[in-house]
Amino acid sequence: MRILNICSYSWAIGGPARTIFDNTTQALQQGHQVDILSPITPGDKAYPVPPGARLFECKRTPGVSKVFREFSIELYHFLKMHIHEYDIIHIHGIWHFGSLAPFLTSNKVPKVFTIHGLLDTWALKHSQWKKQLVTFLFQKKLLGKAALIHVLNTDEEADVIQYLGYRPGNLVVIPNGMKISDYTDLPPKGTFRTQFGISANKKLVLFMSRLNIKKGLDLLLPAFQRYSLKHPDTVLVLAGPDDGYQEKAEAFIKENQLESGIKLVGMLTDKIKKAALADADLFVLPSYSEGFSIAVLEAMAARVPTLVSERVGFGEYLKKYDAACLTPLTVEGVEQGLLQTLSNSQYRLEIADRAFTMVNKHFDIQVVAKQLLDEYQKISPAQ
Template identity: 50%
Template sequence: GKGYWKKYLFGLLFQKRIIKNTDLIQINNTDEQDDLKRFLGFEHPNVKIIPNGMNLQDFSILPTKGTFRDKFQIPNDKKIILFMSRINLKKGLDLLLPAFQEVTSQRSDCLLILAGSDDGYLSETQRFIKEKSLEKSIKLVGMLTGNDKLAALADADIFVLPSHSEGFSIATLEALISGVPSLLSDRVGFGQAIRETNAAHLVELTGESITKGLIQMLDNQEYCKTLSKNGINLVKNSYDIKLVAKQLFVEFEKIMKNK
């Protein structure tokens, strides 16, 4: 009713007023910068792109290769394509599933691992797998944590996340720092940084683009090695929590000096 809209408009104006007078607005990427500009109606002078960081030490030593394969009885001759995120429509599973089905029609050496908790799309995913008789090509393993997650990254040949939209994907950073060649949609939050450094294979948000990208990566080991190396370097140079903390500290110092 009217009460809701009054509260909504008041909240909107209040938010804009607070943001307008803020000394520092930390955002993760250029996509958020564009969103903020649209929301405010102008370019805020105190916006700084300082991404969320991650502790690289957690990924410095991965489990022995084959650990994940042994646990889930995956043959050595199967290429593992790893999706590691919530089982949610937003993550692009509506495109990935049929795209991977097309991949299996061209090659029989691939296994898609879907690792994540149900977030509204599990039953649809299970229905698709059953209807298309893909039980031997797609494996649901639930949410992976701790050593199981690290073991999956150690054994993965390709990481895939074709999200419809993504603010800041920690799972992607985890795959990149682990050296897993990655296929991502161009809607990933830090797509510009990935594009500039050739750190992953970016695709348009279509099933055809995903299929084509996966086939290209499966067929070209040298290309995957390049992506792997560039991905590791990108995370080390831009997303190490120590570097991010230093960036924030510099900005806080500037604010304190101006007070």
Template identity: 65%
Template sequence: MRILNICAYTWAIGGPARIIYDHTTEVLAQGHQVDILSPMTPGEKSYPLPAGARLIECPRSTPISNYYREFSIAMYRYLKAHIQEYDVIHMHGIWHFGSLAPFLLPNHAVLVITIHGLLDHWAVNHSKWKKQLVTLLYQKRLLGKADLIQINNTDEEQDVIRYLGYRPKNMVIVPNGMKASEYANLPEKGIFRSKYGIATDKRMILFMGRLNIKKGLDLLLPAFLKIHEQVPEAVLVLAGPDDGYQTQTENFIKAHCLENKIKLVGMLTDTVKKEALSDADMFALPSYSEGFSIAVLEAMTSKVPTLVSDRVGFGDYIKRYEAAYLAPLTVEGVAEGLLKILQDQNYAETRVKSAYRMVTENFDIKVVANQLLEEYKKVKKI
């Protein structure tokens, strides 16, 4: 098969780019061809490309793309010229031009949409008027026309049913995956702490994700404020690019004189990210909305005790395996979870073991890549 993924394939987009990378690596190994069509803003850094794949970068068309995500005349022109070459066109996410364009052109490809959590309550209500307009114009109709809708879990299944008003027959649950083997041998401890001036006697709480309110930073920051006097050795490391919440974060740090307690280190990639995971005493992501958090899987595979909400994309698995502290979406709930992991070593160690088993049994990329390929084949048109 020749497969085209459509996604903003950049470091800034986070999880979806990583998911495409890992899945593509496995698909190429089985003899398929993979292209990635990516709308790009000038200055954006593309995500690494697996050997054998091809990346087609398309500049976004401003000013329209400032209001309609990923709008790109160059993308449309590429599809118009080449869409007949593909057996599968896999669109990642909704609400943007990349999930509309393939439906505008005649083709024989299997049209696949992965929701990536973008129909949960929080996501639908964010920029609500724009999404209501897109819904009215085309979004519901196109979801019904897709040959395959990939969702990651039963929560997302309910989100789609609520949005459409029915359960589409073309919807399948296939979780995202990751290369667990990449986290088997982390860098030596102490490297990240040395780079960022974090002493070895400090308890390092790691947050990795875009600095966006949907990640629960409005809960995590005041929760840390509540507990830092009880655990004076605690340090909170916020690792991620600004996505609308950095100014509020900096103001919070300044207002509460936490400059020595909370560190903004920007986006971490490759080896530096693994150095941070190696040095972390715990990981925290009390998110309001995630399609399927690869960052959480990375922490769990790195054997870091983890605090999350049940909205990270696989809350049902976490409950079943007792794989993390599932915090309610309140400041008090997050604060209690921070204290539980930092102060109860047996609890933390038990959760680490359960989490590692959960990831390796359910989310290793070799397992889930084959599941998705089989779903492609079931609806293949030629």
């Protein structure tokens, strides 16, 4: 099969780019052709491309792209010229121009949507008027025309049914996957702490995601401030690109004189990212909304205990395996979670072990990538 993924394929986008990378790697090993079509803005850092795949970057059109996300005349022209060369068009996310553009050309190539958590209650309330307008103009119609709607969990399945008002027959639930072996051989302990001046005597709490309010930073920061008053032997590391919340985070740190207790280290990639996981005593993500958090899976594959909300995309698995400390979405809940986990090393070890077992059993990339390829083959005209 010849597969085209459409996504803003950058480090800043986070999970979806990693998902495309891992699934593409597996598809290439099975002899399929995979390309990635990505709208970009100046300064975007493209995510690595698996050997054998091709990345086509299209500049976003200035001005219009601020109103209609990722609008790109170049992307439209690419599809008009080349869409007939593909057997599957896989659109990642909705509400952006890349979700509309494949339908603007005269073609019958099957379209696949992966929702990536963008239909849950929190996401729908963000920029609500724009999403209501897009829904009215075309978004529901496009989902109805898709050959396949891919969701990552049963919560997202319910979100799609509520949004459309019916359960489409082409809806499938396939989780994200991980290449577990990437996180079993980590850099030596102390590497990250040395680079960023964090004492070995202090506990390290790691937040590694986009600095966006939906990640629960409005809960985490005051919860940590309260916790650190009685436990100054703990450092919170905020690792991730700014996505609208860095200025508020910096202001909170300054107002509460937390410069020694909270460190913003920017986006981490490759070896230094793994070094952060190797040195972390706890990974935290009290998110309001996730399609399926790759960052949490990465932490669990690295055997880091986690403090997360059940909205990270696989809450039912976390409950079944008791694989994380689950926090309610309140400041008090996050503070209590910090106390429960950081005061009990045996508890941290136990939830980390159960999480590693869960990830191995259910989220190995070879298993989930095969499920997606099987669904492609059902709808591909090449079969």
